[in-house]
Amino acid sequence: MKIKKSALESSFFQNFVVPLTAVLLSFLVGAIFILIVGKNPIEVYSVLFSQTLGNSYGIGQLLFKTTPLIFAGLSVAVCFKAGLFNIGAQGQLQIGAFLTAIVGMKTLGVPFYIEIPLLLFAGMAGGGIWGFIPGYLKAKLGAHEVINTIMLNFISTALISYLVTNVFNVPATVHTPPISPTGHLLRFDQIFPAFEGSPVNLSLLIAVVTVVLVWYYIDRTKYGYELKVVGLNPRAAEYGGISVSRQVVLSMVIGGAIAGLVGSNFVMGYKYYYEEGFSTDTGFMGIAVALLGNNNPFGIILSSLLFGMLEYGGLVINTMVPKELVSILQAIVIIFVISSNKIFRRIIVNLIKKKKLLMVQND
Numbered sequence: 001m002k003i004k005k006s007a008l009e010s011s012f013f014q015n016f017v018v019p020l021t022a023v024l025l026s027f028l029v030g031a032i033f034i035l036i037v038g039k040n041p042i043e044v045y046s047v048l049f050s051q052t053l054g055n056s057y058g059i060g061q062l063l064f065k066t067t068p069l070i071f072a073g074l075s076v077a078v079c080f081k082a083g084l085f086n087i088g089a090q091g092q093l094q095i096g097a098f099l100t101a102i103v104g105m106k107t108l109g110v111p112f113y114i115e116i117p118l119l120l121f122a123g124m125a126g127g128g129i130w131g132f133i134p135g136y137l138k139a140k141l142g143a144h145e146v147i148n149t150i151m152l153n154f155i156s157t158a159l160i161s162y163l164v165t166n167v168f169n170v171p172a173t174v175h176t177p178p179i180s181p182t183g184h185l186l187r188f189d190q191i192f193p194a195f196e197g198s199p200v201n202l203s204l205l206i207a208v209v210t211v212v213l214v215w216y217y218i219d220r221t222k223y224g225y226e227l228k229v230v231g232l233n234p235r236a237a238e239y240g241g242i243s244v245s246r247q248v249v250l251s252m253v254i255g256g257a258i259a260g261l262v263g264s265n266f267v268m269g270y271k272y273y274y275e276e277g278f279s280t281d282t283g284f285m286g287i288a289v290a291l292l293g294n295n296n297p298f299g300i301i302l303s304s305l306l307f308g309m310l311e312y313g314g315l316v317i318n319t320m321v322p323k324e325l326v327s328i329l330q331a332i333v334i335i336f337v338i339s340s341n342k343i344f345r346r347i348i349v350n351l352i353k354k355k356k357l358l359m360v361q362n363d
Contacts, residue, residue: 019292019299022336023306030329039321051316052309058316060188060198064270066308067200068093068262068279070207072286073293073300074214075127075259079145080295081218082251083231088134088149089259090283091156092127096260098160099126100267101274102168104179112182119183119268120206124257130156131256132249139245145252153283164276175275185269201269203261208301210258215297217254227251259283288334306333 031041052058072089079086103122107115134148168176185202189195218224229237230247238244266278289307293299307330314326 016299019294019303019337022292023333025336026329026332029332030325033325033328034321037321037325044317044320047320048309048313048317052313056192056194057196057198058312060195060200061312062305062308063188063200063204064198064265064308065311066304067204067207067265068282069285069289069304069307070211070300071258071262071265072282073289073304074210074286074297075255075283076286076290077293077295077297077300078214078218078227078258079251079255080290081231082227082247083234084135084138084248084251084255085146086131086134086149086252086255087146087287088131088152088283089255089286090279090281091149091153092130092256092259093262093279093283094156094160095130096123096125096127096256097263097267097278098163098176098274099123099260100263101176101179104183104267105168105177105273107183108180110180110182115180115182116185116268119179120261120264123260123263123267125260127260128253128257131252131254131259135249135252138252139248160274161276164274168274170273174277175271175273178272179267183268184272185264187269199270201265203265203269206261206264210261211297211301214258218297223250259286285330288330288337291334292337 027045031045034041034044050058052062072093075089075092076086100119100123104115104119107118110118130152133152134143134145137143137148138145164174164176170177187195187199187201188204189198189200216224218227226237226242227247227250229240229242230244230251234244237247262279262282263274267274271278285307289300289303292303292306293301310326310330314323317326
C-alpha cells in the first residue's frame with residue numbers, strides 16, 4: 001500500500017517527530033537501568049536536568065560541550081548527503097586542532113583581526129587535507145572511505161602524539177606551547193558574568209554560522225544539489241553530467257574542513273594550546289549527532305544539545321549512578337533513532353489499513 005509522503009516523509013515527521021520520540025523512549029529505557037542499579041529515576045533525571053539547564057553555569061558548560069558536537073555532526077552529515085560514511089571526523093578534527101595550535105604559536109604579535117581568521121583557516125585546512133586523502137582514494141581508486149578514514153584516525157593520533165611529545169611540547173607536559181593572545185576567542189563570561197567559570201566562547205557562534213552556511217550550500221546552491229543527487233543515485237548523476245568523483249572529493253574536503261573547526265573551541269577559546277587526548281570521541285559522536293538530527297543542519301543543533309547535556313550531565317550525576325549509565329543512554333538513543341523510522345512506518349501503515357477496513361465495513 002502506498003502511503004502519502006505528507007504522512008511519513010515530511011520534513012517535520014523525519015526531523016522532529018521521529019527523533020523526539022526516539023529520545024523519549026531512550027530516557028524511558030534508561031529509567032529501567034537506573035532502577036536496576038537501585039536508584040530513583042525521577043531523582044536522577046531531576047539532578048541531570050537541573051544541573052545542566054537550571055543555572056547559568058550549567059548552561060554554559062552545556063553550550064561548551066555542544067559546540068564541538070555541532071562541527072562534528074555537520075562534518076558527518078555533509079558526507080552522508082553525498083552517500084559517504086565519514087568515520088574520519090576524529091582524525092580530521094585532531095589534525096585541524098593541532099595545526100591551529102602550531103600556527104597560533106608561530107604568529108606572535110599578529111593583530112587579532114588577522115590572527116583569528118588565520119587560525120580558523122589553519123584548522124579548516126588541516127581537516128580538509130585529512131579529508132581529501134580518503135576522498136581522492138575513493139574517487140580515483142574506488143577504495144572504501146570507511147576503511148581509509150578509520151586507518152587515517154590511527155595515523156593522525158600516532159603522528160600528533162609523536163609531534164607533541166618530541167617536537168612541539170612544553171617539558172613535562174603533553175601539550176604544545178600556548179598560542180598568541182591575539183588568537184584567543186572571546187569567552188562569554190567576559191560579557192555575561194552569569195557564565196563565570198564556564199568555558200563557553202565565541203566558537204559557539206561560529207558553529208551556528210557554519211550551520212546556516214551548510215544549510216544554504218546543500219539546499220540553495222547548484223553544488224549542493226549535485227551533492228545530493230550523487231548521494232541518491234551516482235549513476236543517474238553521472239548520466240546527468242555531474243562529476244561524481246569531484247563531488248566525492250569535494251564533500252570529504254568540506255566535511256574535513258568543518259571537523260577541523262573543532263579546534264577553535266578548545267585551542268582558541270579554552271586552553272589556548274593543543275593538548276594530547278583533548279577529544280577522545282567527539283568525531284565518533286558526530287555520527288550519532290548527524291543520525292539523530294536526520295542530517296539536517298538545524299536538527300544537528302538540537303541533537304548536539306542533547307548529547308552535550310548527556311556528556312556534561314554524566315559528570316553531575318556521577319556520584320549517584322555509574323558514569324557508564326550515560327554511555328548506555330547515548331547508545332540507546334542511537335539504536336532507537338536507527339530503528340524508529342521503520343517502526344513508525346509500520347505503525348502508521350497498520351493504522352491506515354485499519355481505518356480503511358472500518359470505512360469499508362461501515363459502507
